[in-house]
Amino acid sequence: MQAPLDLKLLATFVRAAHSGTLSATAVQVGRTQSAVTMQIQRLEEAIGQSLFHRSGSGVRLTGSGERFLAYAERILKIHDEAISALSDKGLHGSIIFGSPEDYLSAFFPALLQGFGTLYPDVEIKVVSAPTVELRTLLNTHQIDLALVSARDATDAQGAVRTEPLVWVGSKPALDLYDFGDTVPLALSASNAVDHKAACEAMASAGLRYKISYASNSLAGLIAVARSGLAISVMTEDAVPSDLHILGAPLPCLPRLGILIAFADSERSPAVEAFADHIRGVLPSL
Numbered sequence: 001m002q003a004p005l006d007l008k009l010l011a012t013f014v015r016a017a018h019s020g021t022l023s024a025t026a027v028q029v030g031r032t033q034s035a036v037t038m039q040i041q042r043l044e045e046a047i048g049q050s051l052f053h054r055s056g057s058g059v060r061l062t063g064s065g066e067r068f069l070a071y072a073e074r075i076l077k078i079h080d081e082a083i084s085a086l087s088d089k090g091l092h093g094s095i096i097f098g099s100p101e102d103y104l105s106a107f108f109p110a111l112l113q114g115f116g117t118l119y120p121d122v123e124i125k126v127v128s129a130p131t132v133e134l135r136t137l138l139n140t141h142q143i144d145l146a147l148v149s150a151r152d153a154t155d156a157q158g159a160v161r162t163e164p165l166v167w168v169g170s171k172p173a174l175d176l177y178d179f180g181d182t183v184p185l186a187l188s189a190s191n192a193v194d195h196k197a198a199c200e201a202m203a204s205a206g207l208r209y210k211i212s213y214a215s216n217s218l219a220g221l222i223a224v225a226r227s228g229l230a231i232s233v234m235t236e237d238a239v240p241s242d243l244h245i246l247g248a249p250l251p252c253l254p255r256l257g258i259l260i261a262f263a264d265s266e267r268s269p270a271v272e273a274f275a276d277h278i279r280g281v282l283p284s285l
Contacts, residue, residue, distance in 0.1 A: 007079060009043040010072045012036055013051065017069050018141025018265065021058040028096060028125070028142065073266050080268045093270035094123040098134040098146030101218040102238035103258065107147075107285050115277045122270045130192040130216060134261070141263045144271045147278070149193045150257040159257030160282050163235040165194055166253060167246040170228040174246055177228065183250075184212035186224035186232040192216070197254055198233045205251035237285075258282070 016025040016036065026033040044051050051065035061069060080093045099108065104126065112124065127134075127143050134146040150159065171177060183202070187195040195214075202209045212230045215221055218238065225232040225243055233253065239245060260275050267275075 005043070005046060005075070007076065009039050009046070010076055012039045013043055014069065014072050014076065015141075016040060016052070016059060017061055017065065018263070020060065020140065024142055030125075077266050077268060080270065091119040091270050091273055092121045093268050094125065095145070095268075095270050095274055096125045096127060096143040097274070098127040098129060098137055098143040100130055100134070100147065100149060101128045101216075102235045103147050104128055105218060106235065106237035107282060110285055111278060111281055114281055115274055118277070119270070119273060122274070124274070130189060132191045132193075138261055138263045141265055143263065144267070145260060145262045145275055148259050148261045150259055151193055151197060151254055157257075159259050160279055161258045161285075162255045163237060163258060164253065164255045165197055165233055166236045166239065167231055167250045168225050168234055168239050168243050169231045169246050170226055170243060172244040172246070174231070174250055177231075182208040182210055184230040185209050186213035186215070186221050186230040187211060188221065188233075189214060189216050193256060194233045194235075201251040201253055205249075207249070207251070 012025060012029050012031075015028050016022060019025050019028065022033050022036050022040075026036045029036065031039075040052065047068065049064040049068065050062050051068060052059040053062055080091075108126070115122070115124075127137065127146075129137065131148045131150075134143070134148055137143045138146060169177070174183070185198060185202075187198055189195060199209075213221075213224045215224075218234065221232045221234065222240060222243070224230050231246065231250070235256065236245065260278055262271070262275070
C-alpha cells in the first residue's frame with residue numbers, strides 16, 4: 001500500500017509551482033532552500049514522477065507537475081475546509097498578506113488583533129511593498145492577498161476605504177521653510193502611486209520642485225520630514241503626531257482607494273475569512 005502524501009510537502013510544492021523559484025518558496029514556508037529542495041525530492045519519490053524542470057533561473061512544472069498541481073491545491077483546500085468545519089478551534093492554516101507600509105502602520109495592528117482573537121490558529125506572514133510590487137507578487141502567487149492603492153475612479157470601484165494623500169513636514173506652513181523657489185520633496189520610489197500623484201500635482205500647480213530624497217521606507221520618509229530638509233507625502237492616517245499636514249500654496253492631492261486584491265488561485269478558508277474581516281473592520285478604523 002502506498003504511503004499517504006504529506007500535506008507539508010504538498011504545500012511546499014504548490015508554493016514552488018506558483019513562485020517559480022525555490023529561493024522564494026523557502027522564504028514563504030520559512031525553511032532553507034536546501035530543505036525545500038529535499039521536500040520536493042521526497043514528494044517526487046512518493047508519487048514516482050518528476051514535477052519540475054530545474055534551471056539556473058528557477059523551476060517550471062513538467063507535464064506531470066501541471067496535472068498534479070490541480071490535485072494538490074484541491075487536497076489542501078479540502079483539508080483546510082474540513083479542519084475548519086469540524087474543529088472546535090475554528091480556522092487553521094497560514095496566509096501571506098501584503099500591504100504598503102503606511103497601511104501597515106495605520107491599520108494592521110488593529111486588524112491583526114481582532115482577527116487573531118477570532119482565529120488564533122491562523123498564521124499570518126506579512127510582506128511590505130508598494131502597490132506596483134504587490135501586484136507582481138500576487139500575479140506570481142508569492143502572496144495570497146494584499147491591500148493595494150488605486151487613484152483612478154474606475155480602478156477604485158469596490159474600495160474598502162478611501163484615504164487622502166497629504167503633504168507632511170516638520171513645520172505647519174510652507175512659508176516657514178527656507179526653501180527658496182524650489183520645494184525639495186522626499187518621496188517613495190518613482191513607480192509608487194504617491195510619488196506620481198505628488199509630481200503631477202506640483203506640475204499642474206506650476207510649482208517648482210526637486211526630488212531630494214527617495215525611499216520606499218515610511219520610516220525613512222518620516223525621518224527626512226522631521227529633519228525639515230524636505231516635504232514628504234503619505235496617507236493622512238500614517239502621519240505621526242509630531243509632524244504637520246501642510247496646505248496652500250501646496251496643491252491638493254488625491255484620495256486613494258484601498259482595495260483587497262487576491263492571487264489568481266483557489267482561496268483557502270483562512271484567506272476568505274481574513275478578507276471578510278478586513279471588509280468589516282477597515283472602514284471604521
